[in-house]
Amino acid sequence: xxxxxxxxxxxxxxxxxxxxxxxxxxxxxxxxxxxxxxxxxxxxxxxxxxxxxxxxxxxxxxxxxxxxxxxxxxxxxxxxxxxxxxxxxxxxxxxxxxxxxxxxxxxxxxxxxxxxxxxxxxxxxxxxxxxxxxxxxxxxxxxxxxxxxxxxxxxxxxxxxxxxxxxxxxxxxxxxxxxxxxxxxxxxxxxxxxxxxxxxxxxxxxxxxxxxxxxxxxxxxxxxxxxxxxxxxxxxxxxxxxxxxxxxxxxxxxxxxxx
Amino acid sequence: xxxxxxxxxxxxxxxxxxxxxxxxxxxxxxxxxxxxxxxxxxxxxxxxxxxxxxxxxxxxxxxxxxxxxxxxxxxxxxxxxxxxxxxxxxxxxxxxxxxxxxxxxxxxxxxxxxxxxxxxxxxxxxxxxxxxxxxxxxxxxxxxxxxxxxxxxxxxxxxxxxxxxxxxxxxxxxxxxxxxxxxxxxxxxxxxxxxxxxxxxxxxxxxxx
Numbered sequence: 199x200x201x202x203x204x205x206x207x208x209x210x211x212x213x214x215x216x217x218x219x220x221x222x223x224x225x226x227x228x229x230x231x232x233x234x235x236x237x238x239x240x241x242x243x244x245x246x247x248x249x250x251x252x253x254x255x256x257x258x259x260x261x262x263x264x265x266x267x268x269x270x271x272x273x274x275x276x277x278x279x280x281x282x283x284x285x286x287x288x289x290x291x292x293x294x295x296x297x298x299x300x301x302x303x304x305x306x307x308x309x310x311x312x313x314x315x316x317x318x319x320x321x322x323x324x325x326x327x328x329x330x331x332x333x334x335x336x337x338x339x340x341x342x343x344x345x346x347x348x349x350x351x352x353x354x355x356x357x358x359x360x361x362x363x364x365x366x367x368x369x370x371x372x373x374x375x376x377x378x379x380x381x382x383x384x385x386x387x388x389x390x391x392x393x394x395x396x397x398x399x400x401x402x403x404x405x406x407x408x409x410x411x412x413x414x415x416x417x418x419x420x421x422x423x424x425x426x427x428x429x430x431x432x433x434x435x436x437x438x439x440x441x442x443x444x445x446x447x448x449x450x451x452x453x454x455x456x457x
Numbered sequence: 458x459x460x461x462x463x464x465x466x467x468x469x470x471x472x473x474x475x476x477x478x479x480x481x482x483x484x485x486x487x488x489x490x491x492x493x494x495x496x497x498x499x500x501x502x503x504x505x506x507x508x509x510x511x512x513x514x515x516x517x518x519x520x521x522x523x524x525x526x527x528x529x530x531x532x533x534x535x536x537x538x539x540x541x542x543x544x545x546x547x548x549x550x551x552x553x554x555x556x557x558x559x560x561x562x563x564x565x566x567x568x569x570x571x572x573x574x575x576x577x578x579x580x581x582x583x584x585x586x587x588x589x590x591x592x593x594x595x596x597x598x599x600x601x602x603x604x605x606x607x608x609x610x611x612x613x614x615x616x617x618x619x620x621x622x623x624x625x626x627x628x629x630x631x632x633x634x635x636x637x638x639x640x641x642x643x644x645x646x647x648x649x650x651x652x653x654x655x656x657x658x659x660x661x662x663x664x665x666x
């Protein structure tokens with residue numbers, strides 16, 4: 199399906215060479231053809247169920263009242279912000295060590311989605327903090343480390359597109375993504391290591407959740423919905439990126455034949 | 458095509474060039490093993506860098522942990538009083554029965570004690586308290602402290618805990634007498650069912666009598 203272009207043989211980086219390095223975009227396209235609609239539909243169903251239950255049928259908190267419903271958006275966004283960055287770092291590792299070509303493209307597409315999710319996490323947290331704590335923002339360890347995560351995403355987005363030679367951008371962005379992984383345990387354990395205004399985790403691996411089942415179930419369903427939506431967005435963006443590169447290649451080849 | 462001399466240049470830069478060239482079975486295997494060592498070398502290099510970087514970050518965070526904490530506990534403040542007029546944050550639980558509200562010059566003045574279980578500090582705050590403020594709630598107060606005087610707060614934030622509980626459960630727990638929100642955190646969520654079920658049984662039993 200992919201023909202090595204002459205420029206690739208000469209080792210000169212170009213769109214053609216970049217395309218040549220795709221491990222097997224054809225296989226991914228065959229996968230995404232059914233995976234993308236499947237993920238999208240599953241995400242919509244889960245989001246409708248989870249947010250419907252959470253916003254209308256779950257009980258209000260005994261002291262927070264209805265403001266607790268921000269949780270059904272805020273917590274999934276927070277988990278996805280961290281796990282999205284873990285995926286970005288995994289792509290960085292795959293790219294640096296195994297030179298996996300799809301990993302570079304995936305990192306390029308995960309970045310903006312992850313940044314939006316982190317921004318939504320910060321925004322919903324701020325909206326929640328004002329009525330509950332009495333402040334839009336405080337510089338405690340949890341909030342600050344998530345803000346650092348947001349800047350890491352922005353840096354990654356800029357860096358991966360900063361060079362004329364895409365390979366250099368991929369390399370630099372991979373290193374940033376891997377180095378930034380250190381922020382993830384800091385975010386996770388900030389509420390345990392230092393005293394913060396942000397409350398500790400309600401759901402942990404070691405203890406039973408300190409949350410009523412009638413709130414936990416909608417939260418779990420809406421998390422599944424947002425996670426599937428994240429996966430659908432990344433799959434769709436990756437599919438579009440591969441198709442865009444292919445179209446570019448065809449155009450380039452046609453222009454070359456005409457010349 | 459697959460002479461050793463021809464294989465070697467492709468070997469040099471195997472990772473950049475995608476699939477291996479059609480070298481013979483031996484050459485192919487040799488390329489594969491070499492590529493493995495390159496890969497594992499890159500893997501170890503990356504992991505080593507990451508571990509070193511993590512260690513450096515951990516040391517820095519550990520060294521600065523006293524400035525990373527958002528607030529200090531009453532016992533810490535009393536044990537080592539801060540420089541007067543230096544703005545600090547005091548955090549702890551509002552002691553039950555300690556809140557006194559007055560009005561001075563049309564501004565509400567709130568005086569209450571904050572404790573961490575070991576020591577208590579009196580806080581004086583003129584202004585409107587957040588909705589979640591109550592006795593038994595954790596709060597964080599920003600202000601200055603002089604030994605012998607109440608902590609002069611300019612801002613009070615409410616810090617809620619990690620428990621999410623429906624109103625009915627809270628009411629049932631309060632009625633059962635097993636938890637009073639003025640004296641600390643609610644019991645763990647796993648015990649709510651049994652605690653409120655016992656209460657419900659008692660109530661049905663009482664109504665049957």
